[in-house]
Amino acid sequence: MSEKRLIKVPTMAEYAANGQEPEILFWVGCAGSFDDRYKRVTRAFVQILEHVGVKYAVLGTEESCTGDPAKRAGNEFLFQMQAMTNIEVMNAYNVKKIVTACPHCFNTIKNEYPDLGGNYEVIHHSTFLQQLINEGKVAVQGGESFKGKRITFHDSCYLGRANNIYEAPRDVLAALDADLVEMKRSRANGLCCGAGGAQMWKEPEPGKKDINVERAEEALGTGATIIASACPFCMVMMNDGVKNKNQEDNVKVFDIAELIASAEGLN
């Protein structure tokens, strides 16, 4: 019988108090901290971090919105306020390397923070998980078997087109030994879930159809029973799209970290 251990998630402040620095800062993001569905992804990712024994920490209550949604919505002023405040905090802790499960946080910290004085090595959790699997630190066994299950991956715009990361999440899914199927619009031609550019926080403009429904139809058309995503907003949109088509009992949306934690038997 395997036993369960209570996790005490370490913070940067605790490391600093002991005069130490972790190897990597896990940037949780607003969705990972507050959205009930995505909190499960955060927890799954922390289980993986604990399992492989990497020295990590989070900012905890010192973390604040990256400012990304404000920037996409045109509010450059608010974005820069947020960014500079976060940079001050992270530079004070001498942060060097950041991992995050949110492509939007990933993109803005990696690409837009350097102009404002924040220079870090930033990796998305898909790349991080890919490395763990390649290094054999995660065996992807001992838990739920996904063998033969039909999975389709929905590309996040801010991971894919924005940063050319297409293979890492697919490599992670390949480790599940599942039946991976592609949607017609995938990789560089992937269709947005509809949440980007701050659409997440507003009603769509008038039109014929919601974008997430269009995308969910495409995903359901592959016959997959699992839609894998790697972005909190894609997850919300795809979930809603699947519900719109009354398929929520047959098709589930999971983040790649949840699938790995589950296959590894960590939950």
Add this chain to the structure above:
Amino acid sequence: MVDNLIFLVVAIIAIGLFVWQIRKITKNINQGYDKSLADNPAERWNNTLLVAFGQKKMFKRPWPAILHFFVYVGFLVINIEVLEILIDGIFGTHRVLGFMGPVYSVLMAVNEILALLVIIACAIFLVRRNITKVPRLATGVEMRAWPKMDANIILTIEIVLMLALFAFNISDLKMAQLAGHELPGAFPISAGLIDLFGSDHGTLKTIAGFGWWFHILGIFAFMNYLPSSKHFHIIMAFPNVYYSKLAPKGKFNTVESIKHEIKAIMDPSYQPPAPALDAAGQPIVQRFGAKDVEDLSWKQLMDAYTCTECGRCTDVCPANITGKLLSPRKIIMDTRDRMEEKGEHPAIFKPNHYKEMGVERVKTTDENTLLRGYITPEELWACTTCNACVEACPVNIDQLSTIIDLRRFLVLEESAAPSSLNAMFSNIENNGAVWAFPASDRFNWADELYVTVKN
């Protein structure tokens, strides 16, 4: 001799007119603010070779790409013959490059085959536009009367120019045959059609002369038509790709003036740099974001002159696909129209103006600015910033950067964001989160979290 003089005068007028138009366009583009894009020349040349010369992004859609490739290579190679025509015309020589022997033969043969392929490709393009009506070419708010006519004019002219070339070659070849001497060069297609115009020397001479003059005058006319047309892309594609964005597509530019303001707020001892001065020595006050064309960079304006209205951007836009008003192609076409309304008229004639052509299907206002006068907030707020348009553009136009600059003006200068976005802004300001949760709850996700210990 008189012929040569007439030709010389025509050539000078045509080239002069073209230069005059190019200067107007340069002036229009310079309405945009200055921005240095001279970094990383090696990477820029690499992009230019792959994307502009190599047509790399065209091949995302193979069939139109192959047909377009024929027309493109045809354009490049046939220009060598145009050079010969220019020399022949000015100095009264006949096929002056014939001295190159076998090289000339290969050149002429390739030329003829390409000319035929150009005719076939243009004919198929006409069918796609007018008969099978490929949606991205036939529909869309911005595809009003002029863009459709423009496309048909271009394709027809290209076919006619190639036919004129064949008329010249066929009759030239037949006259040489009748005179019993050999024409320099090889003409695989004209040779097969050598008897098309009969064997009367006078008729043949007339046809050859007519074909020759028509071809070269057609080229001069076409050259001067370019600045009024979407076909201007044959020139602009190259500099536009060279100066296109090198950073990851997800990186939106940093507004420097805001950066200085915030640094000054956070650190009272911070000294922002002195503002740039205009020609009269007055500080240049720049708006936050873009309301009109002068608030965009010269590169964003150059984008507008590069657009060939192929609609690949609009065709992949998630907002457009689901019936929203936004069409990235319209954003770019509007920018060009507004630039010409506000600045110079590059054209001999004035075909491009939005409000003068077709039914207005987007509810614009009478404001004399790009924002609202051409592009409405509803279009801007439909964008998901997914970069599909930018990815799709064969000539590296950055539609998204213009959309974001227009949004910035709405938000920063007019506080005119949709109310739900304003709520999101206040949440970030008040509790550092996009939703209305207290910052003190940010770490609650970590409560009661267990991991299975594996041996």
